[in-house]
Amino acid sequence: MNRRTLSSALLVAAAILTASCSGKPRVVKVLSVNWTQGEVPPPTIVISTTATMAATVTNDPANAGVTWSCTPGNSLATCGSFNQTATASGVTTTYTAPPNPGSVVITATSVTDPDKFISVNVTVTGVPVTTENFVFYATGQEAAGPNFYSLAGVVTVVTSGDSAGTVVGGEQDYNDAIGITSTDQISGGNLSIDASTGQGTITLVTGNASFGGFVTPVGEEQLAVQFVNANHALITQWDGTATSSGSMDLQTSTSTPSGNFAFTLSGVDNVSYCPVVFGGVFSITGGSFSGGTFDVDDCGSTLTDNAFPGGVTVTGPDALGRGTLNDSGLATTIAYYVVGPEAVRIIDIDDADSALGSAYGQGAGAFSNSSLGTFVFADFTNPWNALYQAAGILTANSEAGTVQGVGDDDEAGFVISNASIVSGDTSYSIGANGYGSLTIDGDLGDVTLLGIYMTDPSLNLNDPNNTASGTGGALIADLNLIGTGVIVPQTDTTTASFAGNYAFGVQGFASSNFAEFDSVGQGSVSSGVFNGTGYISDPFALFDGTNKLFQGATFSGTATPDGVTAGRYTMVPFAITPNEADGPADFTVVVYQASGTQLFTLDEDDFSYWLGPVEQQGETVTPLPTARVKPAAKSTPKKK
């Protein structure tokens, strides 16, 4: 037994004896060392520059603070130095990086219990490099089970110099609510992008043995990314262990969210792993949660207009923009990741329930029925429920509180195509706080009740850093079929506007067994003819019966205006290569156009059903300075 171990044992023994002699329950509080919020060492630092950092010691009976050290060598020449080598708990020290590039480890060690310490790897770079943080989130199905899962996090990527694309830090939350609920540090990885298409992959090294092991090493996840512009990408997990859809967006703020927000959150509950969706509005003022209203459909039981309970607390955010929302009535703990002042990703991190969603600012809004004009709606199934996808174009009559238009709905292969939605079958209302609802009585199958939660008219809900186009709308929660979606104002229905380069995402399901497949890709539209390529994530081998991962899959179809409803097109046939093993060779795709920059596709046939965004690409489709393309990969053999 060395001295550190002995001292720890003596401390624990003393604590137990003290508790025993007092006659009270034997409660031993364990000393621990953690980084102080907002004072975490940076993942990278330039040679001979400085950074402040601090460590907090909890349950330290002597309140003796920490000592600071680094490796290799624990000297300025080898790993850097500290202006204070011993500090009280929570008090900063200033670290100076060594004069040469390399990797160092910085450690804060408890004075009272030297066995308790915290360390971090820091990359010392020779020349100043730029890093950017990207917030990512996705939800879908794990190959194992299959189970529902949600993933959200933030990743720090070097975006300049020779090491551009290197992942140097980050953190994430992963939750399947049936065995894997974890908060993981991201210690490495790589972002590789084709600068001409914006297509590529990102690997995330987590060290968590629950991840990876198919085409990536154990502990490592891989996502396919399709950048729309330098700040925004569509993503799908692409490593054979799980499949999902989501997005990745440049982080422009790590400050505490503040103001009025609309949100939706969808996943599985803690009672019977049953699908659940929440939607509503709330306010955060000065870091404190100040209430709001929400709807819920939990396993088919719908309750609307619920008040949030008292006592909701907000912690953080940390230096990477992650914090928690506790005891909200939605879940015990929800982690949030700040994308920007009005965009936040939220993930339920309870171990028996899981959900994923977003909260968007509402701006100055006072809202009313007039807040809705003519709009495109896209209503996504919960990937665990996996029952339907619906989209359409509706025009609101604010005085009558009705809408009319057309819609398409595929309920697990049960298709309602180009259905008229007549005003007499509808009713809607929007309150001043942006909380509202829309009922549709039978014109669109079981899409009968949508919660509507208005957002800032200057926000693009698909691309929250985009303030130039596609802005405005609302989040929606399907309170009958259990799903979420968006409303986007329709501003341009001309076919001439539907041209150029587009990124697209697909979250689809096989009608026969709910198995999920996802895709991200890119292509061009010219005279209505679309040709593109992309990644397909298919852990259930739906497409060719053998392979799970496809790179360079092709997508093609011709968008034909339906001649009646401006902004609605059909793409029949819509071809994907490889073709699925069991079903029609071609897909039946409908396109709804909110504008030339923002559209949605919906697949409606017996074999499958999907819904996904189509977003016009910008001139720059990578945050990296040069093309960084991985070696061309063909489809990956199915693991036996």
Add this chain to the structure above:
Amino acid sequence: MTRIFAAVGSLALLALLFLALPASAQSKPSAGKFSGPFSYDASKEVTLSGTVSNVITKPEPGMIMGAHLVFATGSGPVDASLGGFALRGKDALSVSAGQQVAVTGVMKTIKNRQVFLARTVKVNGQVFMVRNEHGILMSPQSRERLRQSSGQNGVQQ
């Protein structure tokens, strides 16, 4: 899609008849009421008993998703929708041709076709839950959670 058949052997013939029905919402806009396959009105539940004639794991095109249980009743064969989970995973429903079953569910008309959505299937004295009272399909994970919480496996004695 779930259908009631005059005889199991006439399935193909009836399928042709169904194909002849108006495809009212397939090609052009039309205002009309469409009940989808997922809404479930428990107040309209009935229980039908009979002998299993076929268990269909792979639905034919046009049928409602998931597995089907075809059983003969005094009024003729019934094709009950079991959804995508009942025959999968741990503690899956075990049923085969020749067994007696009592199926509780709701008969619906979906786009001019009758559908029997099974909520429970009673076989060998045990009641297997296919859907909950709101029509939500019970997954293997749901059955496991229910078993853990109630000492049952999604099966009611």
